[in-house]
Amino acid sequence: MIQKKYRSKHFVGLFYIAPWLIGFLIFQLYPFIASFYYSFTDYTLLSKPNFVGLQNYINLFTVDKQFLSTMKITGLYALLSVPLKLAFALFIATLLTAKIKGIGIYRSLYYLPSILGGSVAVSVLWRVMFMKDGMINHFIGLFGIGPVNWLTDPDLALVTLSLLQVWQFGSAMVIFLAALKGIPRELYEAAAIDGGGKWKQFAHITLPQISSVIFFNLVMQSIQALQNFTSAFVITGGGPMKKTYIIGMKLYDDAFRFYKVGYACAESWILFLVILALTVLVFRSSDAWVYYADEGGTK
């Protein structure tokens, strides 16, 4: 009796997850393993794969002059956009935690760019706005600055792309808002009695209390930034002088324009390892930083 009950129970659970399991095996696990395998071959769309060992990886770091610079540009893009985005998101979130009227309206208003920002439409808008005779230059011209070559200056084009990332700070902000609401009010009350100013409260209460959320946002946003394709492709097309030629674009070109499938898979695995290392590193190092309430002492 017991056995029969267990058996049917087993069957029922598997029945519900079966579609996911099949999908996972075919559309995630298989491509994952295949891309690992292809990365050790000279596979092109036109020929059968031959095993070439580490040759693709060696070529990436020796023959291919573009790869390392692409990785640097991609890293710089994440470094330019993510911290600024998070700082801005946190700043707005702290403004929004105070009890003021119309908080819902503000929250929606600030979230709107995140809804629209990933679309081709907004990338096109960015291109129009930042052109040499575009709206941004007209605006800063009112203050006697510019005109600035936002899209054609090799040192600036990446900044222009990063600004579009920063503009989409809404989801990070909403996560910060939820975290800020979770901080016990007594902590601030106690600090106020002790005479701590707003800045001290922010540095000694707010930041330690939400450190785990900051790390979470940091990892998720970086992973997202490292994989960007659309904005670079539409706004700058990788230029000028390949200064915005991020890894997403190079991967696309190598795989789908030049049909170097094995080679592109090797690139994608380097990117994957970077993302993996980042995830592990940040979660590891967070142990030292993150404040855990149940570790006691501060209560």
Place this chain on the structure above:
Amino acid sequence: MRRETRQELIRHLLLVGIGIFLIYPVCFMIFASLKDTNEIFTSTKLFPSIWHPENYSNGWKSGATGVVTYTNFFLNTFKLVIPVVVFTVISCSLAAYGFARFDFPMKKLLFPVLISTLMLPNTVIIIPRFMLFKNLGWLDSYLPFLVPAIFAVYPFFIFMIIQFLRGVPTSLDESAKIDGCTSLQTLVHILVPLLKPALFSAGLFQFLWTWNDFYNQFIFINSPKKFTLSLGLRLSIDASTEAVKWNEVMAMSVCSIIPLFILFFCAQKYFVEGIATSGLKG
């Protein structure tokens, strides 16, 4: 008291100021779509000096080489997005139900697998996926989007629904079982009504992400007749034969995000709750 009201006033001014600054690009886009192309790049004024509503009709007809118009792009986008959203919500809630409410062999292995796929980047699997779809003859159709949706290959949404299900007491399931409900009836009649906010959030995000997606559509679809809005817009700015008509492009850009606007203002609560409870990226 007086000091507090003044502080609140400063806060409001700051929030409104930053808000205007952030939303200004969207306003600029809307009014640029009604200007003469020349005026977009010469005038500092937000409003057009002469209004050109015909940008919309001209832009709409432009499409690709006269064969395809934005009517096609819009219809195609809906044909792609709506089934993907529906399939995703159904398949992901089934999987979430399985994980949250049942014990089965290898669950201890499969659940961590599900969680780790949350971090699996699309870029590492897209090339073999392309080869797979090519061999199956699915390229240049919407199957590369529909079939993964049917098979719940969206771990974010499974995870999101599991998180919601954890908040629903199991006593409800048990009493339904005592009343003679099968497990599927329990899901449909007892849990789905309670899960509505979660399913709504999942559906909204899937709509948004599929609507805005360019990368996958660009790789899997190549004939203009099947182009979605993302691909159509990019075609409009790619016109190499003549100068790009930026005013018409702006007009079509506005059209392409109108559905997102409508969705957002009708359902902003679900967006915000969806992110806050599951930590989804937006």
